[in-house]
Amino acid sequence: MIDIKAKFTKAIVRMPGKSIVEGLASTSIGKPDYDKALEQHQEYIKALQYCGLEVIILPADERYPDSTFVEDTALLTPDCAILTNPGAKSRTGEIAIIAETIADFYDSIETIEPPGTIEAGDIMMVGNDFYIGLSERTNKEGANQMIDILQRIGMNGFPIAMNEMLHLKSGLSYLENNCLVVAKEFLNEPRFQQFKQLEVSSEEAYAANSLWINDRVLVPKGFPNTKALIESAGYKTIVVDTSEFRKIDGGLSCLSLRF
16 A cells, blocks of 8 residues: 555535534434534634635535535545535435536536445545445445546545445544544454554544544544544544534545545
8 A cells, every 4th residue: 555645735525504403313412503613603603714725615505404414425636526416315405516516626526326325424535545444324226336536536445334324434534644543343353454443443433534634633622532642643633512413424534525
């Protein structure tokens, strides 16, 4: 594996709408508070800007309660953008509303077609390698289509079987420098043994979805052990409160498309 360090200059985010209270959730920790989610989203944008990103802020779309989780709608590579096909039927309309924005930045745009389904929360980029979780939202056909596209542009894709987590990046984050934050079922995944692993406890597994941006790592608020673990590996951290987004299965990476 060659570690090609990423460098981001831009991010796309979408404001949460009042309909966020109807977002998809696999847990029973309550519905998000809209006003609080809005405040947290503003702090998230400030954190992205602090990391040196130009942030393109899209308006809320009340038709799609989960549309603030823009990461799931596209994979942005240096060479092309790939529009996904979400496995959650209530989210399929989100592709059309992100496509126009993507077209402002990419000349080459590919799409994943049915019956393939894939959400980019299941895709972790490591240089030219992309690890694709086979989850309830991403099926083999969707992963195979994605791998075919990646191979055409000189990149690699590797399917990863999973059973517990909602998305691959619910339990993983790549911090560059061959370092991986890992939780739960991914600790023993053979393909991840090549990395230096920062093992997150089951109690703080949510914080495995931390986010490296240009030599800083965003860490969700309320997970001090994970924050200390990441800092012990030499990274500077920024704490961001995502409590309201957690209630509908959202994390730090979900809230933006970085490129």
